Amino acid sequence: MALSVQTLIEKIEITNLTPDLDTSKTVIENGYVSDLLSDVMGSAQENQIWITIMRHLNTIAVASMTGIPVIIFAKDIIPEQSVINKAREEGIILLTSPLTVFELAGKIYSLLKV
């Protein structure tokens, strides 16, 4: 099943860090979990949400190069403002949640796979 980012925000404890980007048009069909950036570039796909705790500027570059439309940070992680600004510039939605990577992956998986 495909899900809009907006639906995801409504169903899970999520704060949107880039509220000026349109979350209803961005649709995900799958997800990828990794904190190793080259692993993400080797394996993640365009239609996936990326779950990570890696908050550096490089994370945005990796999403941009790979075509990942949305990144969700676990454990309430919030990147620096400059990183958020870069994401907005690139049109990449940034979300954060108090849940752990495990819990987020489980919840998003069950929303997508039922």
Added chain:
Amino acid sequence: MAEYIKVNPMYQDRIEEVFQTNINPEIVLEFEIHENDFVNSGKGSAELKVTIKRLGVDPAIMRKVAVAAYEAEINITAHSRGGVMTSNIFPDYVHIVFQDRGPGIEDLSKAMTPGFSTATDLVREMGFGAGLGLPNIERNSDIMKLDSAKNESTKLDVIIFFH
């Protein structure tokens, strides 16, 4: 100098042509890459991505170029004393040359092995150091040529066709 080369068999007959030095690209983009500068590293790849997007290159090909170029740029930032990235754009392919200032790679086949990494703690903190960058470059390029040796500079050629 040792050499590692990989060629997509589909483009075997184009090798001589793409390594000729007397051909003129339509567009040349040059970027300086600095050691340990993870803030600016990637700008060359971003600019290249935008440029070929404007030329109407297929998004799937654009993604291959972006990933291969970014991995190579990060490698110069993470593992070398800095260098230069030159993107030569031709009508049906891009030839990117990454030339650094050493210290070189001692064992190319080891470096190409997934999981092999000599990344420092700083590089790992930045999220790199999985030992997957060179394998990613190989997978995303049609022709990849790596020339290096211990205490020498490293030169990487990445060629990706648009069709």
